Amino acid sequence: MTVVADIAEGTDTADPYALTHLDVLESEAVHIFREVAGEFERPVILFSGGKDSIVMLHLALKAFAPAPLPFALLHVDTGHNFPEVLAYRDKVVAEHRLRLHVASVQEFIDRGELRERPDGTRNPLQTVPLLHAIDTHRFDAVFGGGRRDEEKARAKERVFSLRDEFGGWDPRRQRPELWQLYNGRHAPGEHVRVFPLSNWTELDVWQYIAREKIELPAIYYAHVREVFRRGGMWLAPGAWGGPRKGETVERRMVRYRTVGDMSCTGAVDSEATTIEQVIAEIAASRLTERGATRADDRLSEAAMEDRKREGYF
Known part of the structure; x- marks a missing residue:
């Protein structure tokens, strides 16, 4: 193995x-x-x-x-x-x-x-x-x-x-x-x-999902999506208020590590389309999912x- x-x-x-x-x-x-x-x-x-x-x-x-x-x-x-x-x-x-x-x-x-x-x-x-x-x-x-x-x-x-x-x-x-x-x-x-x-x-969560064969929403895996850059994160456009003037919408291969409000949850660039690839990607990461992709946690220390x-x- x-x-x-x-x-x-x-x-x-x-x-x-x-x-x-x-x-x-x-x-x-x-x-x-x-x-x-x-x-x-x-x-x-x-x-x-x-x-x-x-x-x-x-x-x-x-x-x-x-x-x-x-x-x-x-x-x-x-x-x-x-x-x-x-x-x-x-x-x-x-x-x-x-x-x-x-x-x-x-x-x-x-x-x-x-x-x-x-x-x-x-x-x-x-x-x-x-x-x-x-x-x-x-x-x-x-x-x-x-x-x-x-x-x-x-x-x-x-x-x-x-x-x-x-x-x-x-x-x-x-x-x-x-x-x-x-x-x-x-x-x-x-x-x-x-x-x-x-x-x-x-x-642990992803390993357990793999072991138990738990279905997840597709946005947890890499897919092509319209996003724009704000505050160092890729956010999804929507009625919540994005993008603003000067923010350009792009189509990128991204996935979400955590899912919350569209206005504060960022996507990450990724090619991980399978659970094995996601696990390998997380194992190599040095940032937690909230630290990497949640704008609401950046409002203050x-x-x-x-x-x-x-x-x-």
Whole structure:
């Protein structure tokens, strides 16, 4: 077996009877889903159609099979999402007969409860609809696909992350999680964010997708797309406000490492059209996907932590 094949499959050929690295991560995530099912009354899974939420849903379905998934799904729709990702979301929901709640940023803008930003991005506007949905449906545990390797503020967060009655995150209130013991206790009005993929890396996620043969939206693989350059990133044109005067639209071979709002998620130049090629590309990268392609994380040195304190994912 070649080194590339080993990387793609996430295997360890030293001991054929030992659990692989991916087996251990999968087991941990399944344990977390079952812990939440036993501790909380109304959990929900944040599902955007991005690769991390897709893997998270796959693990949740595995955790309770052959029974139906005991949780609903929640998507905060900015109105600027990639059409391919929304189509994938709806396909998965229909295929598994899942319950989906959609919190719309556009509806809050139409009611005057939110205002458009001058830069056109709506990603930071997701917090208010998210907290409104959590309060309306009385969700007491919210699964998110965040990973510690993505960004330094997320590296501080525990698997069970307590949020106050306003949805805010205080790193000083983080609880110890020795021996995989998770404390879900919370006061009325508070809730807990749960991150089953905390200990995964981007490479782990892709290796697991390859092993489990999980289908992804096509934009995760290299394809020819119209893009324009802004802030050192290739952004997709759209009604959100791009391109501006002087920004030239080009057709390039690109793919997306992460998927969020079209206004803040950049594509990367790539020839990786297969999952094996994507894995080899990621293995050679020295930048996380958020560091390389998310404009919303570049607003300040502590942009993510500031948003998390306000109630962001």
